[in-house]
Amino acid sequence: MGLDCLLVADNQVTTPYPVYPLGIAHLAGALEAAGHRPYQFDLLAHGGLKALARRLSASPPDLVALSIRNLDTVDSTAPDNFIPKTQETMALIRRLCRAPVVLGGPAFSIMPEAIMELFQADYGVVGEGEIILPWLADCLERGTPPHERIFRAKPADAPWQPVRYDSSIADYYLGWGGILNVQTKRGCPHRCAYCSYPGLEGNRLRFRDPGSVADDVMRITRDMGARYVFFTDAVFNDGQDHCLQVAEALIRSGNTTPWCAFFRPQNVSRDALKLFKRAGLVAMETGTDAAADQTLSALNKGFTFDDVIATNDLAASLGISCAHFIIFGGPDEDDGTVLEGLANLERLKKCVVFAFTGIRILPGTPIYERVLREGRLDASQSLLEPFFYFSPKIRRERLEHQIKAAWAGRIDRVYPCSIMDKRIRYLHERGHAGPMWDMLIRRPCTK
Numbered sequence: 001m002g003l004d005c006l007l008v009a010d011n012q013v014t015t016p017y018p019v020y021p022l023g024i025a026h027l028a029g030a031l032e033a034a035g036h037r038p039y040q041f042d043l044l045a046h047g048g049l050k051a052l053a054r055r056l057s058a059s060p061p062d063l064v065a066l067s068i069r070n071l072d073t074v075d076s077t078a079p080d081n082f083i084p085k086t087q088e089t090m091a092l093i094r095r096l097c098r099a100p101v102v103l104g105g106p107a108f109s110i111m112p113e114a115i116m117e118l119f120q121a122d123y124g125v126v127g128e129g130e131i132i133l134p135w136l137a138d139c140l141e142r143g144t145p146p147h148e149r150i151f152r153a154k155p156a157d158a159p160w161q162p163v164r165y166d167s168s169i170a171d172y173y174l175g176w177g178g179i180l181n182v183q184t185k186r187g188c189p190h191r192c193a194y195c196s197y198p199g200l201e202g203n204r205l206r207f208r209d210p211g212s213v214a215d216d217v218m219r220i221t222r223d224m225g226a227r228y229v230f231f232t233d234a235v236f237n238d239g240q241d242h243c244l245q246v247a248e249a250l251i252r253s254g255n256t257t258p259w260c261a262f263f264r265p266q267n268v269s270r271d272a273l274k275l276f277k278r279a280g281l282v283a284m285e286t287g288t289d290a291a292a293d294q295t296l297s298a299l300n301k302g303f304t305f306d307d308v309i310a311t312n313d314l315a316a317s318l319g320i321s322c323a324h325f326i327i328f329g330g331p332d333e334d335d336g337t338v339l340e341g342l343a344n345l346e347r348l349k350k351c352v353v354f355a356f357t358g359i360r361i362l363p364g365t366p367i368y369e370r371v372l373r374e375g376r377l378d379a380s381q382s383l384l385e386p387f388f389y390f391s392p393k394i395r396r397e398r399l400e401h402q403i404k405a406a407w408a409g410r411i412d413r414v415y416p417c418s419i420m421d422k423r424i425r426y427l428h429e430r431g432h433a434g435p436m437w438d439m440l441i442r443r444p445c446t447k
């Protein structure tokens with residue numbers, strides 16, 4: 001008994017590097033635990049639409065779950081809307097298969113009604129699918145399909161099931177940087193103005209057992225050949241005790257696989273960083289987001305640029321590579337904050353800084369309300385097409401020129417970020433593992 005469930009990861013983005021589809025691995029574990037038979041299909045790893053057509057024709061599933069990861073590039077210098085491509089995937093599934101189609105994934109969850117309307121899918125799951133998808137499969141198997149079409153998951157305390165990494169998918173990603181992903185918790189208690197993440201995962205942190213996290217890291221290293229792990233939590237160093245426990249579990253397991261994670265540049269102690277380093281931390285991606293206190297405050301980041309400098313100095317003193325991601329041109333940016341921000345970024349030593357300009361507006365975020373209030377956007381405008389907010393107090397061309405002029409000749413200051421794509425691809429083709437930006441840092445080795 002049980003249904004044949006085909007989980008399709010539709011992500012076709014390969015820049016700056018392709019990212020392992022962890023969402024369908026979690027769903028596969030949940031479906032299996034509920035007595036169904038999940039099959040994972042990744043468009044990038046398995047050969048695109050032609051391979052999907054062969055798969056659908058050869059063994060038609062009872063249920064298809066289509067996971068949509070990204071709406072677009074979220075980069076105003078290289079905008080690209082991914083939804084039309086995903087519509088092609090949907091059209092192919094409809095043409096070759098009569099099974100109900102369930103939409104899900106982060107991009108779907110941001111604009112579920114608009115995407116349901118566009119795709120004419122049977123069902124959609126907003127948020128995490130580990131509970132709703134098996135329930136839906138049960139209903140379909142019993143012959144009692146629900147009338148409701150869109151289901152909204154409540155962030156569950158214990159969504160964790162064994163994660164079913166798929167080796168045929170992993171092989172592809174290991175060939176492009178050797179990175180596999182692991183999640184240690186869900187949720188984000190912060191409310192940064194532009195971010196949809198707390199809406200997707202909730203504001204409450206929900207932790208995974210540290211031992212299970214370490215087991216996964218050891219397993220994907222041993223069985224699949226992971227050469228690098230990326231912890232995909234919104235903020236790795238939130239929930240201080242838990243992240244320390246994860247590090248301790250990794251050390252106890254004897255982990256030697258290097259890893260990277262997203263960090264919040266605040267309240268990171270030297271002792272904690274030393275422990276993380278012993279557990280394998282080699283690089284931190286820091287959600288700095290703005291470069292002056294005024295713009296940090298407008299984004300509701302909850303820390304100051306002095307916090308950023310302190311965290312960066314600490315990481316540098318321990319030989320941990322640090323990258324900062326900055327968005328210029330957001331709320332309350334003016335000529336003064338641009339100059340102050342560029343000067344502040346000069347104070348960040350032995351690190352890489354990536355800059356973006358303009359903020360991709362997503363519905364349900366605090367900045368969306370502000371943009372409506374400022375009259376910069378009409379509430380009826382569809383945000384499926386990327387829309388970027390620029391502070392009315394700056395001129396976009398001048399801003400771009402200022403950043404480029406300030407960073408001319410520097411390899412550790414990157415704008416626009418798309419210039420890195422080819423370089424990263426080149427290095428991954430030659431067998432290098434990891435996100436590669438750390439190779440831009442010029443610094444002596446420290447202990």
Ligand code: SF4
Nearest residue numbers: 188190192195197234
């Ligand atoms: S930007 Fe990061 S820290 Fe801020 S709300 Fe989003 S996930 Fe949380």
